[in-house]
Amino acid sequence: MDTFFLILATGLSVGALYYLLASGLSLIFGLMDVLSFAHGALLTFSAYSAIMTMNWFGAASTGALLAAIVVSTLVGGAVAFLVEWLFLRPMYARGHLSQLLVTMGIGLVLIAAVTIGFGPDPRSMPLPDNVSGSIDVFGVLIPVSALVTVAAALLLHAGLMAFLRRTRHGLIVRAGVENADMVRGLGIDVAKSFAMVFTIGGLAAGLAGALALVYVRAGTPHLGDTYLIYAFIVIVIGGIGSLPGTLIAAALVGLSQQFANHYLTGGAGDLLVLALLALMLLARPQGLFGKTGRIV
Amino acid sequence: MTTTLTIRGLHTTIGTSQILHGLDLDVAAGRTTVVLGRNGVGKTTLMRSILGYLDHTGELTFRGASLAGLPTHQRVRRGIAYVPENRDVFAGLTVAENLRLAERRGAEPRYELVFDLFPELKQRLAQTAGSLSGGQQQMVSLARGLLVESHLLIVDEPTKGLAPRVVKEVVAVLRAVREQSTLLMVEQNLMAAGELADDVVILSEGRIAKTGDRRILANREELRRYLSVARSAEHGVD
Numbered sequence: 001m002d003t004f005f006l007i008l009a010t011g012l013s014v015g016a017l018y019y020l021l022a023s024g025l026s027l028i029f030g031l032m033d034v035l036s037f038a039h040g041a042l043l044t045f046s047a048y049s050a051i052m053t054m055n056w057f058g059a060a061s062t063g064a065l066l067a068a069i070v071v072s073t074l075v076g077g078a079v080a081f082l083v084e085w086l087f088l089r090p091m092y093a094r095g096h097l098s099q100l101l102v103t104m105g106i107g108l109v110l111i112a113a114v115t116i117g118f119g120p121d122p123r124s125m126p127l128p129d130n131v132s133g134s135i136d137v138f139g140v141l142i143p144v145s146a147l148v149t150v151a152a153a154l155l156l157h158a159g160l161m162a163f164l165r166r167t168r169h170g171l172i173v174r175a176g177v178e179n180a181d182m183v184r185g186l187g188i189d190v191a192k193s194f195a196m197v198f199t200i201g202g203l204a205a206g207l208a209g210a211l212a213l214v215y216v217r218a219g220t221p222h223l224g225d226t227y228l229i230y231a232f233i234v235i236v237i238g239g240i241g242s243l244p245g246t247l248i249a250a251a252l253v254g255l256s257q258q259f260a261n262h263y264l265t266g267g268a269g270d271l272l273v274l275a276l277l278a279l280m281l282l283a284r285p286q287g288l289f290g291k292t293g294r295i296v
Numbered sequence: 297m298t299t300t301l302t303i304r305g306l307h308t309t310i311g312t313s314q315i316l317h318g319l320d321l322d323v324a325a326g327r328t329t330v331v332l333g334r335n336g337v338g339k340t341t342l343m344r345s346i347l348g349y350l351d352h353t354g355e356l357t358f359r360g361a362s363l364a365g366l367p368t369h370q371r372v373r374r375g376i377a378y379v380p381e382n383r384d385v386f387a388g389l390t391v392a393e394n395l396r397l398a399e400r401r402g403a404e405p406r407y408e409l410v411f412d413l414f415p416e417l418k419q420r421l422a423q424t425a426g427s428l429s430g431g432q433q434q435m436v437s438l439a440r441g442l443l444v445e446s447h448l449l450i451v452d453e454p455t456k457g458l459a460p461r462v463v464k465e466v467v468a469v470l471r472a473v474r475e476q477s478t479l480l481m482v483e484q485n486l487m488a489a490g491e492l493a494d495d496v497v498i499l500s501e502g503r504i505a506k507t508g509d510r511r512i513l514a515n516r517e518e519l520r521r522y523l524s525v526a527r528s529a530e531h532g533v534d
Contacts, residue, residue, distance in 0.1 A: 189367075
């Protein structure tokens with residue numbers, strides 16, 4: 001029974017990391033019609049800033065970890081802001097292929113920068129004892145890292161939903177996901193919303209970078225690649241542009257992976273997720289919650 | 297007569313097709329100009345060019361200032377309101393949210409006016425716009441265009457696809473609106489055009505074929521030459 005709950009916690013934790021990356025991607029694609037292949041590298045780049053922050057503090061204290069998470073989040077947001085401003089904005093009128101190539105190129109540059117700066121080998125991030133251990137939850141030992149990542153994903157989800165539902169900027173984003181042209185026709189500068197949403201996506205990727213290290217304990221220049229692939233699968237299964245759908249799909253994918261890997265055989269989880277994706281594309285191409293005009 | 301919008305030599309190309317060929321047009325202030333023409337002659341392209349949705353060449357002067365190089369949202373902020381052909385309400389948002397999007401900094405929203413014109417909307421503020429009927433969606437679209445005072449209201453086929461009873465309601469509303477604003481309308485329904493037009497512009501193959509006042513609409517033979525007029529739409533022209 002302990003194993004079951006441990007796998008449950010691990011699955012939700014992995015799903016939480018997928019959500020952190022996928023939520024931003026989903027909003028970005030929904031509003032801007034841009035598939036950002038740079039987000040995996042953004043996660044990696046931010047994660048290394050977290051490692052640098054922890055190393056700068058020297059001791060693996062809770063305060064240092066919090067600082068590393070904040071730095072990683074801000075680095076993700078800042079890089080995303082610059083990417084949108086310098087590279088994507090001139091590309092909006094040029095169609096999907098140009099945008100896709102630009103984001104892929106930026107991703108490669110970020111990964112190259114990390115490789116040049118830190119080398120290709122894994123770099124570990126020291127964690128404070130109270131995060132690297134486990135705590136007893138109703139008699140089951142659950143890794144603290146799993147609770148931290150799940151809590152972060154739920155907080156981000158609540159924050160994004162509040163932003164979308166309760167602010168004018170959120171209202172503009174929701175309207176823009178439906179029809180950006182009509183938003184312009186009401187005198188609203190959608191380009192500002194594009195920059196804001198891409199930056200929010202970057203902040204979330206940065207947060208995912210630090211929390212991925214909390215979960216896997218070490219970073220490589222290709223840390224974000226796997227997360228990016230599963231984040232895309234999550235947004236397709238959840239329904240592009242739907243945050244609740246993304247949240248549920250992220251949990252579904254994370255749990256399917258972990259349970260299949262444990263109870264079937266190693267690697268079965270990936271097959272199961274791909275089977276889920278294929279099934280969804282065949283039976284319900286718009287995804288679980290994909291419905292025109294609804295993102296919250 | 298003062299002119300709100302002056303267009304000179306407007307050329308618009310979509311993809312490889314040139315739609316508008318050096319079009320000249322004056323929209324007189326305080327009057328309603330109705331644009332007529334067969335499907336595909338460039339009526340909506342003209343409206344979307346004025347709003348800056350489509351790349352174009354030529355001079356567009358709005359209230360004495362050039363619109364050259366301005367993106368859509370800045371043209372709208374200069375005082376051009378837009379009610380698009382397919383209503384384009386935000387289906388997933390409520391009626392209240394649709395209206396809230398039309399609010400603008402520095403301009404007092406005219407909710408009283410909007411609810412006077414469309415009392416039904418006040419009862420449906422919490423309803424999602426996607427669940428409204430076509431006529432109700434047109435009301436939302438018109439209400440958004442009217443919420444903030446503008447100097448030119450562009451309305452693209454406001455009666456398209458609506459039931460005859462709803463067409464009458466929309467025409468009644470537009471009759472009230474034309475008292476307050478300069479209107480530039482695309483309208484295929486000749487009854488509606490006849491009730492609203494001060495000036496008439498007939499487009500043919502991306503060029504102005506004929507302009508004049510509303511008396512143009514009374515000349516059936518001439519209209520037939522330019523338009524594919526469905527017999528049912530002819531009623532009410534006289």
